[in-house]
Amino acid sequence: MLQATNLGYPRIGRQRELKKALEQFWSGRISEQDLLARAAILRQQHWQLQQELGLHHIPSNDFSLYDQVLDTIALVGAIPERFHWDGNQVDLSLYFAMARGMVHDQNQDEALPAMEMTKWFDTNYHYIVPEFQPQQTFHLASTKPINEFLEAKLLGIHTRPVLLGPISFLLLGKMYPHETKSLTLLDRLLPIYEEVLRKLSEAGADWIQIDEPCLTLDLDTATIALFQQVYRRLSAVSSSLRLLLATYFGDLGPHTPTILHLPVAAVHLDLVRAPQQLALALEEAPGSLILSLGVVDGRNVWRTDLDHAITLIREAVQKLGTERVLLAPSCSLLHVPVDLAQETHLGNELMQWLAFARQKLEEVVLLTRLHQETDPASLEQQAAARQALEQRWTSPIIHDPKVKQHVAAVKDHEARRQSPFAVRQAQQQQILALPLLPTTTIGSFPQTEAVRTTRAAYTSGKLVSADYETFLREEITRTIRFQEEIGLDVLVHGEFERTDMVEYFGKLLNGFAFTLHGWVQSYGSRCVRPPILYGDVTRPEPMTVRWSTFAQSLTERPVKGMLTGPVTILQWSFVRDDQPRRDTCYQLALALREEVQDLEAAGIRVIQIDEPALREGLPLRHSAWAEYLAWAVNCFRLVSSSVRDETQIHTHMCYSEFGDIFEAIASMDADVLSIEASRSRLELLETFLIVHYPNAIGPGVYDIHSPRIPSQDEYEQNLEHLLKALPAQQLWVNPDCGLKTRRWEEVLLALQHMTAAAQSIRQRQ
Numbered sequence: 118m119l120q121a122t123n124l125g126y127p128r129i130g131r132q133r134e135l136k137k138a139l140e141q142f143w144s145g146r147i148s149e150q151d152l153l154a155r156a157a158i159l160r161q162q163h164w165q166l167q168q169e170l171g172l173h174h175i176p177s178n179d180f181s182l183y184d185q186v187l188d189t190i191a192l193v194g195a196i197p198e199r200f201h202w203d204g205n206q207v208d209l210s211l212y213f214a215m216a217r218g219m220v221h222d223q224n225q226d227e228a229l230p231a232m233e234m235t236k237w238f239d240t241n242y243h244y245i246v247p248e249f250q251p252q253q254t255f256h257l258a259s260t261k262p263i264n265e266f267l268e269a270k271l272l273g274i275h276t277r278p279v280l281l282g283p284i285s286f287l288l289l290g291k292m293y294p295h296e297t298k299s300l301t302l303l304d305r306l307l308p309i310y311e312e313v314l315r316k317l318s319e320a321g322a323d324w325i326q327i328d329e330p331c332l333t334l335d336l337d338t339a340t341i342a343l344f345q346q347v348y349r350r351l352s353a354v355s356s357s358l359r360l361l362l363a364t365y366f367g368d369l370g371p372h373t374p375t376i377l378h379l380p381v382a383a384v385h386l387d388l389v390r391a392p393q394q395l396a397l398a399l400e401e402a403p404g405s406l407i408l409s410l411g412v413v414d415g416r417n418v419w420r421t422d423l424d425h426a427i428t429l430i431r432e433a434v435q436k437l438g439t440e441r442v443l444l445a446p447s448c449s450l451l452h453v454p455v456d457l458a459q460e461t462h463l464g465n466e467l468m469q470w471l472a473f474a475r476q477k478l479e480e481v482v483l484l485t486r487l488h489q490e491t492d493p494a495s496l497e498q499q500a501a502a503r504q505a506l507e508q509r510w511t512s513p514i515i516h517d518p519k520v521k522q523h524v525a526a527v528k529d530h531e532a533r534r535q536s537p538f539a540v541r542q543a544q545q546q547q548i549l550a551l552p553l554l555p556t557t558t559i560g561s562f563p564q565t566e567a568v569r570t571t572r573a574a575y576t577s578g579k580l581v582s583a584d585y586e587t588f589l590r591e592e593i594t595r596t597i598r599f600q601e602e603i604g605l606d607v608l609v610h611g612e613f614e615r616t617d618m619v620e621y622f623g624k625l626l627n628g629f630a631f632t633l634h635g636w637v638q639s640y641g642s643r644c645v646r647p648p649i650l651y652g653d654v655t656r657p658e659p660m661t662v663r664w665s666t667f668a669q670s671l672t673e674r675p676v677k678g679m680l681t682g683p684v685t686i687l688q689w690s691f692v693r694d695d696q697p698r699r700d701t702c703y704q705l706a707l708a709l710r711e712e713v714q715d716l717e718a719a720g721i722r723v724i725q726i727d728e729p730a731l732r733e734g735l736p737l738r739h740s741a742w743a744e745y746l747a748w749a750v751n752c753f754r755l756v757s758s759s760v761r762d763e764t765q766i767h768t769h770m771c772y773s774e775f776g777d778i779f780e781a782i783a784s785m786d787a788d789v790l791s792i793e794a795s796r797s798r799l800e801l802l803e804t805f806l807i808v809h810y811p812n813a814i815g816p817g818v819y820d821i822h823s824p825r826i827p828s829q830d831e832y833e834q835n836l837e838h839l840l841k842a843l844p845a846q847q848l849w850v851n852p853d854c855g856l857k858t859r860r861w862e863e864v865l866l867a868l869q870h871m872t873a874a875a876q877s878i879r880q881r882q
């Protein structure tokens with residue numbers, strides 16, 4: 118019989134219980150014991166649920182109090198020196214210190230900086246980046262995988278422990294200094310993995326899942342050869358252990374034969390992202406290898422096309438037999454919300470197209486049953502799923518022929534400004550009459566408690582619209598006056614009406630739905646609730662024009678219109694899987710283009726279109742970058758190019774390095790690019806971007822992530838430094854991101870020093 122399996126279940130709980138417990142613990146409201154007890158309840162619930170659903174392989178050690186990579190850091194004792202580890206078992210205070218840093222003095226930088234965090238492959242989950250040094254040693258410093266296996270065993274549930282594979286673990290980390298490669302540590306690391314496997318085997322484990330997601334990145338043959346060495350050793354640890362090597366987020370590409378011939382019992386393939394890899398895998402799979410087929414999408418919220426999945430399953434079973442096939446989600450379910458049953462207001466039509474983590478496991482189980490084709494209840498479920506899918510192809514709540522025609526009719530010239538930058542710059546200067554080194558901000562101003570609670574009151578219906586509007590007008594007015602007093606040159610309205618960069622727009626566009634409990638973990642206790650972009654996108658009416666024109670009516674100085682770009686909206690939503698991402702992005706671009714046109718027509722002379730997520734959208738493999746960048750950039754240009762030469766387009770990017778996609782960024786052709794650059798460790802590539810950006814650029818000079826306020830002197834030095842590389846006509850002066858997380862007192866001083874520095878340098882030019 119086919120077996121239903123799972124690679125990982127969301128940890129946060131249906132009601133974000135983990136988040137709440139963690140935050141209560143961190144603020145001292147509950148004890149360590151309480152925290153651990155609540156975590157144990159969550160694990161128990163998740164295991165029991167999976168058992169009830171009928172899964173054959175239920176994961177353990179997929180749970181984490183913060184992050185699975187941090188768990189691995191603790192497991193192998195890779196604790197950075199600054200934490201002065203005593204070499205014993207890693208306790209909770211050390212664990213959370215690594216995750217969050219330690220602040221000794223309120224107004225100081227962290228006394229003990231947290232470990233760096235970065236995105237987990239192309240997801241919005243962030244992991245803690247392991248830090249290694251050439252002298253690095255490892256030793257077993259946590260028994261979490263064994264404890265959790267035994268904990269489940271005590272509940273009568275036999276689980277499949279999950280470990281992050283040694284090669285991926287090293288590749289995901291950073292060596293300090295950078296000269297040596299982290300993989301050189303492999304020989305020292307492997308004994309720890311062997312020890313863990315031995316202990317798990319002694320505890321009674323039979324299957325072990327070892328995740329090696331790095332296998333879907335570009336790897337050279339030398340690295341691939343290491344897999345042979347590593348898995349030969351790991352599989353020799355115990356004859357009673359069966360290793361499942363899990364790969365996901367892409368295909369194995371040219372490495373398929375090598376990986377399938379590793380001495381492991383099973384290999385998991387992501388057949389949602391890469392269904393095409395099945396054929397080669399079936400050809401290459403040696404006689405005893407079991408294939409785990411990831412046929413249910415672990416990255417998105419849609420119900421599975423069962424017929425398509427069954428086709429893949431049949432193909433595999435024909436070649437391997439049912440005994441050598443496991444069914445599974447494509448990757449851990451960490452990346453999808455927990456339970457669709459909690460959504461009560463989405464409407465029947467949309468509901469029947471969706472599946473969250475729990476529903477996805479039901480699908481995996483259903484697929485194992487359907488393979489037998491005997492039981493009527495399963496057949497009925499199959500028919501219902503098929504019917505829902507068919508409706509999705511034609512439903513008028515998804516499909517708007519006008520939108521599709523509109524996208525199809527886009528002409529090349531629509532994505533091109535009328536004149537080259539030099540011409541535009543001169544015309545803009547005539548209208549805007551800005552001083553040299555103009556000062557501005559990135560858009561948001563402090564989101565105080567009052568702003569948040571008032572907005573929440575309005576959203577929940579406790580505050581009537583008129584009162585909310587009055588409140589927003591007051592906030593905007595205050596913010597405009599504030600900016601005038603500080604002497605900023607290009608003002609903003611402050612974004613008080615927005616919770617984040619996507620929700621506000623999603624709510625005003627057709628094609629988006631919002632869940633009540635559709636949270637997914639972003640990092641640690643932080644969760645996000647991405648909107649579901651399910652249908653063709655249209656803009657029933659202007660979205661930001663009212664706020665921008667109101668703000669502009671209060672001042673002579675130019676006010677920047679403020680929009681989130683199409684790629685960022687795409688990237689931070691669950692998007693439809695019934696058309697390419699590119700098509701959805703074009704629809705967003707056309708809707709935003711209308712907004713830009715309306716802003717211009719309403720007299721807004723400067724418009725910023727934020728694209729902080731442009732880089733995140735890059736495919737995992739280099740070979741696919743060019744294609745992505747071509748449409749992503751073109752979508753931005755489509756939004757921004759309909760305006761007159763004298764309308765100034767800004768864009769803003771942050772969160773990561775951009776130097777390696779310099780050409781794409783330059784070809785977006787924004788008149789002004791503001792970019793995160795104020796952190797001291799400016800990478801060489803960033804410097805390249807700043808120096809060579811063809812239009813005007815504002816490298817952030819105030820790090821809004823830090824409570825530290827630069828002095829006027831420091832700003833001046835920073836700007837002087839930039840002026841050595843850049844002509845003054847090209848340089849803008851601004852913080853490196855929005856100010857929403859800072860306090861007004863901080864913003865006041867930080868911006869005062871900034872404008873004073875700009876003025877003082879102007880006089881010297």
Ligand code: GLN
Binds near residue numbers: 559
């Ligand atoms: N305009 C947004 C803000 O100021 C930009 C935020 C961002 O780049 N992440 O908040």
Ligand code: ZN
Binds near residue numbers: 729769772853854855
């Ligand atoms: Zn930013």
